[in-house]
Amino acid sequence: MSLVLQMRNDRAGLVAQVQALAQIEAGGGSLSAEQLQQFTSLETQINDLTAKIKRAESAEQLAAAGAVPVSESAQGATSPPAGSISGPFSEKAKPGTGMAQMTRLLAAAQGNQQMAAQLAKDGGYPSDVHMALSVVTPGAGGVLVPQNFATDIIESLRPVSIVRKMGVTSLPLNNGNLTMPRITGNTVVSYIGSDTDIPVTGMTFGDTKLSAKTAAAIVPISNDLLAMSGVNPRVDSIVASDLTVSMGLSEDLHFIRADGSGVLPKGLRHWAPSFNVLTAPAVADLTLEKIDLFLGGMMLRLEAANVQMKSCGWLMAPRVLRWLQSLRDGNGNKAYPEIDLGMLKGYPVGLSTQIPVNLGADGDESEIYFVNFADCMIGEDMDLTIGFSSEASYKDAEGNMVSAFQRNQTLVRVIAKHDFGPRHVESIVVAVAVKWGKGM
Incomplete structure (x- = not known):
């Protein structure tokens, strides 16, 4: 599990505790001094985690943008820039490419979102693909495609x-x-004479x-x-x-x-x-x-x-x-x-x-x-x-x-x-x- 996802899970647990305390007052009860202190402490922890998550997300985005792509032939530092192929076969990305890259990575990882995100990072994929795979969470029906990729594939x-x-x-x-x-x-439009109701x-x-x-x-x-x-x-x-x-x-x-x-x-x-x-x-x-x-x-x-x-x-x-x-x-x-x-x-x-x-x-x-x-x-x-x-x-x-x-x-x-x-x-x-x- 990635660091960002772990912190999000931790924050969700803290939020659940805050909501449980809030339900006491919503039901007509009152919080004890110990519970009030716990509420304040939880609030501080949530704010701290939120700030850490933002910094970690920024770090991941910068790392994805600066990653050195892996060449299909050399597999090394001489690989071409992300999203391109050097030489006479250079091509521009077509509509639906982001969705295709995300699909290819997830399929290669057999639906494991965290593994796919790591493959995107190591393989020099565009930052939006890496970030999408880092933040989406799998559900019972599969992985939800980010809306920008979904819009792109629907337009194509x-x-x-x-x-x-x-x-x-x-x-x-x-x-x-x-x-x-x-x-x-x-x-229905009709013509009328004088002194006639419309x-x-x-x-x-x-x-x-x-x-x-x-x-x-x-x-x-x-x-x-x-x-x-x-x-x-x-x-x-x-x-x-x-x-x-x-x-x-x-x-x-x-x-x-x-x-x-x-x-x-x-x-x-x-x-x-x-x-x-x-x-x-x-x-x-x-x-x-x-x-x-x-x-x-x-x-x-x-x-x-x-x-x-x-x-x-x-x-x-x-x-x-x-x-x-x-x-x-x-x-x-x-x-x-x-x-x-x-x-x-x-x-x-x-x-x-x-x-x-x-x-x-x-x-x-x-x-x-x-x-x-x-x-x-x-x-x-x-x-x-x-x-x-x-x-x-x-x-x-x-x-x-x-x-x-x-x-x-x-x-x-x-x-x-x-x-x-x-x-x-x-x-x-x-x-x-x-x-x-x-x-x-």
Whole structure:
């Protein structure tokens, strides 16, 4: 146990004694002369310990900042400065690097926070990583990630999670909850004649309520990567990428199609009102004209609901988009050439493998979404928790059980809390029974 942590534990014990004495008076009793003297003595000891803790923390911070990093090759005093690699492979730290370094150290130490802090100090890691590991305390669910690292990794999800990438609004949850008012009916404005009463009208309001839902992602990391000592941006970039990809895929799966039952958030598919769920034209009698009218009809649903169209976009499975991309008109020209630029009918397209292509009775249907993403919100609890195991097993993409021990891997479990919802459900249109491209 580090000196700082030991002093904090000692101070907590003294504070508990002070509180016990204070409870006597709170309950209507009075302190004896001996107890009053004890109270004063405890107060002095607490103040002295607080001052010592501050000095020890400053000393640790200075020691971490001045530590000589360990080179992966030389392992000596000739190592490059912390956070960098000399030579032609020099790279800048990317978003999520601090979280990746903290994860790598904790995984190498099998969740032992004090050992990880010492590894950070000896390995020349940045001072914020060393300090974070020196002050966090492990809990039953794992180690709580400092908020600055958690914010960094959540922001790095934006280019990975297709729902975030399309422009949803991220808002903090206050004590795990967020209530956003929404307008459900507009003010009616009318013209009146002379000596006529002005009609009393007004807007009607409703609420969108978000509450923290717990999401967990399992990330297998090679022990060969964890064995690399010192700061290496390329290694940290791989770890950060694995973390964000796993979390991003989990978010897309739930923010698009989760039904909101039990502990799940409600995704776009189940937020969409029934009158905005449209059945796609059947493949048997499909024509380019019918396809174009149908896609335009999806857009019209939002336009007719007075939805601001500046932040709208499409979500679909890759199979559907590649089929649309291959369509040709009667002259052999591409029907939608803008798809090559990531657009469809003037709006950006997001691809997600989390939109199934095996829906329906025959297992060959998919869905298309047209959404005003500026109207959608992710409520986020900025606390992330990470846990580790080198013995647990997990299921791969094919559903096969994989032993981390046999694969020489360490499993990192990331637990996040968030929820998803739109301010106006009319901003979501879903096409179902989409069999387009099923033969591709």
